[in-house]
Amino acid sequence: SADEVLTKRKKYLGPSLFYYYQKPLNIVEGKMQYLFDDTGRRYLDAFAGIVTVSCGHCHPQILNAITEQNKLLQHATTIYLHHAIADFAEALAQKMPGNLKVVYFVNSGSEANELAMMMARLYTGNLGMISLRNAYHGGSSSTIGLTALNTWKYPIPEGEIHHVMNPDPYRGIFGPDAKSYAKDVQDHIDYGTSGRVAGFIAETIQGVGGAVELAPGYLNLVYDIVRKSGGVCIADEVQTGFGRTGSHYWGFETQGVIPDIVTMAKGIGNGLPLGAVVTTPEIASVMNQKIQFNTFGGNPVCSAGGLAVLRVLDQEKRQAHCAEVGSHMLERLRSLMQKHEIIGDVRGRGLMVGVELVTDRKEKTPAKSETAVLFEKLRELGVLVGKGGLHGNVFRIKPPMCFTKDDADFVVDALDYAISKL
């Protein structure tokens, strides 16, 4: 029962774990866009295990690929040859633009960003890293320094990391003016790093930060500044990759840039512990001195699963589907704004949507307690969404990509009903 699980979890799993909902949900089964609790109740999953279940819970084709590989060989490491990691790397590289052709497999988003940071520093010979305020890049002892939300509190700051102004069109002091935010990057480089940087990292739509899309044109300007200062540009595609934005396969394409290093995790494995870093042969060449090894990275089972994910997303035309269902949902949510004053902003792309709640539209005062009440109400109505943003007042709607228009309508109707009962 939920109570038994909770008791064991409290006793054995440490106080840093937190859970959603006053009465935590005890999930026992998942099927495509649905989750089932221990009472057999079905929920529409609009959060995909934190934007991870890209194709759908227990998608049959992925399940089959993993099961078949499990029967043959589960683990070998890269000291031996195995076709699964090579096939998967080839398929992934084929999805990348430009000269991004060298793949490293790891097990999580934090590990991917650790590796990217290491590459940037080794390749450039500089130390300084720049990340955006309101960013989330991981919870490991190095990436926690790149993460610039007060979500995590770690007493030892990672050195040489600079957090620059967030180009947030809704809350940022320069609105959508990319140029002014880019100037802040130049200022940090000029005054904070003696003019040289190792790298700049950004999500193209901030995930944990509350589905914040960067001001249009921002990455183009900043990539130029960073490269002129000797640095490399890293795109964190942990949440935005694999067609979720609908308009493009990778989030960075929405800003018309090609990064030097791309990191990914979450959706790449549909729930398997899998992450990757893709870079150019030139940058990869500095990693040639036995400087990086990963026991589990790209193990046969994860590689077979990851390859199946890429195939399913293509075969089921999920990118186009995200564009269609996402724009339908965004349109309906925007029309809800006319009815409910509490909705301060609706934003996002494809199936990466944020709904920010405020008590005063002009002041943009976060409706924190109202968001918490609505969050519980949505669960009661059978809809699971995410919560995020610095003030915890943004609903994050990022379902498995098999989500239908009817599902989107169900979420919007539930939100409409919940708000009217507030």
Ligand code: PMP
């Ligand atoms: N980058 C982004 C954009 C993320 O959202 C996350 C996880 N929320 C991470 C990195 C870290 O991933 P992981 O939890 O797999 O280490």
